[in-house]
Amino acid sequence: MSVRNLLEQAAGAVPSAQSLSDKEVSVILEELASLLKERQEDILRANAADLARMEATNPKYDRLKLTPTRLDEMADELTQVAHLPSPLYRTLAEWTRPNGLAFLKVSVPFGVVGIIYEARPNVTTDVFALCLKSGNVCVLKGGSDAQMSNQALVALIQDVLRRRGLDPAICTLLPPEREAAEALLQAEGLVDLVIPRGGKALIRSVRKQSRIPVIETGAGVCHTYFDASGDVDKGRRIICNAKTRRVSVCNALDCLLIHRDRLGVLPALCQPLADKQVVLYADEEAFKALQGHYPDALLQRATEESYGTEFLDYKMAIRTVASLEEAVRHINRYGSRHSECIVGEAEAVIRQFEREVDAACVYANAPTSFTDGAQFGFGAEIGISTQKLHARGPMALPELTTYKYIISGNGQIRN
Numbered sequence: 001m002s003v004r005n006l007l008e009q010a011a012g013a014v015p016s017a018q019s020l021s022d023k024e025v026s027v028i029l030e031e032l033a034s035l036l037k038e039r040q041e042d043i044l045r046a047n048a049a050d051l052a053r054m055e056a057t058n059p060k061y062d063r064l065k066l067t068p069t070r071l072d073e074m075a076d077e078l079t080q081v082a083h084l085p086s087p088l089y090r091t092l093a094e095w096t097r098p099n100g101l102a103f104l105k106v107s108v109p110f111g112v113v114g115i116i117y118e119a120r121p122n123v124t125t126d127v128f129a130l131c132l133k134s135g136n137v138c139v140l141k142g143g144s145d146a147q148m149s150n151q152a153l154v155a156l157i158q159d160v161l162r163r164r165g166l167d168p169a170i171c172t173l174l175p176p177e178r179e180a181a182e183a184l185l186q187a188e189g190l191v192d193l194v195i196p197r198g199g200k201a202l203i204r205s206v207r208k209q210s211r212i213p214v215i216e217t218g219a220g221v222c223h224t225y226f227d228a229s230g231d232v233d234k235g236r237r238i239i240c241n242a243k244t245r246r247v248s249v250c251n252a253l254d255c256l257l258i259h260r261d262r263l264g265v266l267p268a269l270c271q272p273l274a275d276k277q278v279v280l281y282a283d284e285e286a287f288k289a290l291q292g293h294y295p296d297a298l299l300q301r302a303t304e305e306s307y308g309t310e311f312l313d314y315k316m317a318i319r320t321v322a323s324l325e326e327a328v329r330h331i332n333r334y335g336s337r338h339s340e341c342i343v344g345e346a347e348a349v350i351r352q353f354e355r356e357v358d359a360a361c362v363y364a365n366a367p368t369s370f371t372d373g374a375q376f377g378f379g380a381e382i383g384i385s386t387q388k389l390h391a392r393g394p395m396a397l398p399e400l401t402t403y404k405y406i407i408s409g410n411g412q413i414r415n
Contacts, residue, residue: 013169029082046152080379109135121149134400144176217383220250220338227344240272242367267293281306308334339368360393
């Protein structure tokens with residue numbers, strides 16, 4: 001079947017998706033969660049076929065890999081979304097004009113939401129759950145690296161939909177080839193919104209080619225600023241967790257900024273990173289502070305290219321700054337407006353950092369690794385929006401709705 005036909009079928013499935021009650025949606029998601037656990041072996045077998053085509057040293061390998069634990073987490077997220085309140089048909093505002101016209105502003109689905117994503121099969125079930133709960137049809141364009149995994153997961157989803165007598169095109173998987181993405185981005189009249197989830201190159205390509213409205217998500221160049229007032233024990237734990245919890249995800253730490261007055265504690269802050277074999281790219285001052293206290297094989301001098309890089313690996317840049325203002329300037333220049341953190345105890349400094357840093361998520365004394373829909377209490381996420389229109393930060397159920405105005409009158413006419 002051609003990509004165009006698949007997109008037409010997806011658009012035709014909108015009435016089926018929007019006919020469901022919230023209770024029916026919850027039942028479908030809970031059934032899928034159970035099936036995900038029952039058929040673990042089939043899914044892991046498909047995932048193993050994908051993994052066999054990728055070098056284990058590839059930063060995407062960890063993102064691609066599914067395990068029984070990760071499948072259980074995916075099932076749990078489905079259940080969480082099932083139990084969340086529906087975002088649909090909520091009254092966002094209401095008022096009556098002097099002429100008697102009554103106005104309602106009501107949340108409604110977008111219709112067809114296209115997602116272009118890289119080697120992350122967990123995105124497949126997250127997107128389906130959030131789109132179904134918000135009354136949307138989802139069109140999935142995964143990468144060729146995860147082709148077998150995505151096919152197995154979508155087959156499971158469509159099996160559940162068919163059991164309920166629903167149109168399986170509510171969840172449509174496009175072929176992995178690049179041409180399918182190009183067709184999706186040109187599908188005016190069939191697709192209402194496209195969300196790219198991946199690195200800078202993917203997002204740039206989608207933004208450049210798309211004739212469909214785009215919400216940018218994914219790329220994360222994240223910083224932590226250790227202030228003159230920072231607590232060393234907090235800083236050590238925050239930096240290590242942000243950098244090494246999962247290096248291949250967009251909320252991982254890429255650059256540590258340290259106040260010049262605290263260079264003496266830099267070895268202590270970085271000690272846990274040495275245990276994890278993290279390569280540090282340090283500016284001259286930080287390099288001197290670390291020399292002799294950090295493994296020589298893991299310590300390198302920074303270049304200009306070290307800053308503004310999303311490493312997605314056991315690598316991190318370090319830069320020394322003279323003030324909070326210099327730290328903020330660095331972040332606003334090199335960051336991707338994803339997630340930024342300050343470690344400090346001075347309330348005035350923290351408040352200034354929160355005001356002046358331009359990012360979707362700004363943390364005080366907590367790691368950027370918390371930027372995740374589930375951690376925010378949203379159940380799951382479509383992605384982390386780094387733009388300022390419509391949605392910013394973790395995109396969950398409310399962000400997958402738009403709104404319309406309903407106006408009720410009693411025969412009034414306009415003069």
